[in-house]
Amino acid sequence: MDKRILIIVFALLLSTVVGFAQSEKVKVVEDFVPCSINQQGKQFPQVNSEGRVRAQIAAPEALKVQLDIGGVKYDMVKDANGVWTGESGPQDEGFHYYQLNIDGASVPDPGTKYFYGAGRWGSGIEIPASDREFYALKDVPHGLVCENIYFSKITNSFRRCFVYTPAGYEKDAKTRYPVLYLQHGSFEDETGWPGQGHANLILDNLIAEQKAVPMIIVMDNGYAYKPQDGETTGRPASVFEDVMITEIIPMIDARFRTKADRNNRAIAGLSMGANQTMRIIMNNLDTFSNYGGFSGTSNYPSSDEIDPVTFLDGKFNDGNTLNKQIDVFWLGLGTKEPKPFPGSVGAFRKMMDKQGIDYVYYESEGTAHEWLTWRRSLYQYAQLIFQNKK
């Protein structure tokens, strides 16, 4: 057979196969409702009972519009009025960052509120979680979330933390409270926990049910660098530990009615924040007695066996002493977390077991390296700290 004919036949076969694949309709359950974190009055995006996201945007002259979520770009379809609509595959329950792609431009969806994550302010979607009641806005006494601006001499810059004070804080001018220092992850900032993290609502609900001790929560920005002198090249070393110990904690103890001792201080963080805060507590056991690592440990990203003699300068070598010094040592991980988190946290746990160090381990069912894992982690962790059981 003539080679050209062979090519044409092959092309025809290929186009049939591709055509078949494209026309294969996905069965979508038609029970979509507007997402709970849409802007006021906006009907889109919507979510359905399968966890699919349906986006919609008017773009009459666009050639191609896509919904970009969970690392997948889903083609949207234009109607006669120039309005594009399209659905994603089912997403895990909880919160996800996403965006739209219009003829190659990645932009926020004008229907949603915006959240800081993945290094930018952008759209977020909430797939209703089976256990969402624990972070729901309820008619219980609510604490305040206060924006606290300060000038840092170490970084020579203005910085900001959000401070949660529990309901009742203002009523009695004498009561003092323990403090949890709670950190975000990489490419996030101090708005993460009071925003998509719902740290305030989680504590409002826990405190109303008397499941957690009323506490202050301080949420600062984990990125802190010395001003560069012009000769330094590349990314400078983090001075966040120094800012935390010598600037943030003294400021909080001066400004708020804290119980200013190690037994009444906890530190926790997610992902990069878990890594950072583990180093901070181990270097400052005179300052903190409780640690929470949500989806992260300081051996990240390695999954190799940890040598306790050398890891963090041998800080985990003497298990007996640590068990006396640390009140709560807590680790959490989602069952669907990607590499390297399971391996890295697993290696850390092996070391803890080998050294005989007490810790609590929690698994968030069906969630990955995302905010529902961390909301659940805070919910669990906050119930254990400041109980003075040791």
Add this chain to the structure above:
Amino acid sequence: MDKRILIIVFALLLSTVVGFAQSEKVKVVEDFVPCSINQQGKQFPQVNSEGRVRAQIAAPEALKVQLDIGGVKYDMVKDANGVWTGESGPQDEGFHYYQLNIDGASVPDPGTKYFYGAGRWGSGIEIPASDREFYALKDVPHGLVCENIYFSKITNSFRRCFVYTPAGYEKDAKTRYPVLYLQHGSFEDETGWPGQGHANLILDNLIAEQKAVPMIIVMDNGYAYKPQDGETTGRPASVFEDVMITEIIPMIDARFRTKADRNNRAIAGLSMGANQTMRIIMNNLDTFSNYGGFSGTSNYPSSDEIDPVTFLDGKFNDGNTLNKQIDVFWLGLGTKEPKPFPGSVGAFRKMMDKQGIDYVYYESEGTAHEWLTWRRSLYQYAQLIFQNKK
């Protein structure tokens, strides 16, 4: 001559004229710098010394991208890499809402932080104002801005206000403070004043310079409606006054250390908020003694002569009594405000003059119905209230 030839000649002439108009280059001063309210690390949008805005976005497959600001859409131009760039005409100094238009889709610019206004969360640009020092972030003692969530029985919904407490509020548990209730405009919300309004920074700076009395500022949402019973059609009547008087004020007086009397309460608002708050103070002179109307009055949108006997049920009829009751009555307007504001505020002032009612009138030079007018108004107004000069 053949008509078809005539048409072709005409078309050629027209295309030459259009081509000439399009190629007419606008002289743009090349001193653009990234805007002060860009997202961290974002190089665009930029502003230059003329007040032009230069936007940039990658949209390789787009056919048309525009910068949409101040009611004008400016065409952007694509380079070889698919990156579109374009400039606006000179804008007034201060803050403006804007958006990008990509093949017919109106979307936020991914380079900016987002602000609520014009009924949506979207992009904002800041053209550096000659007097921007008064709302700049400086190394002075900073107050807190606290998010206060509450359940409103009147509206049967959760509502939120932001509460500014001045620096030093936490230090002395006995000092009590006067309170300014400060309202946003139409299609804005409670985030306007602590966000693009910089109410906290304006007061931080004023208080640091001892130009204003340390005060609490409460910024709530001016939209409040009774739950609809199913039979009601159309937009229900506002119950904001009722929410303010019977829910917000008692809550603030219970939660914060306020001076809870009329001499220590002020109410002010911008545009729709000026209209609302004028009605509220005139109906509640036992509750407030200071009023600020920023770019608005309750006769809006009318520019007709006001009859003091009928206007607001004759509340302005007895000038002598009002002069004793009201400590500060303050009105402000930008010199570039569009209709109907100058006429409407002008008619109101004529009535005030006729009735012999004392008031302060301020003009913001070179600004329209926008946030720089209102920042300046707050700056002026806050210096006059709670001075106990009467």
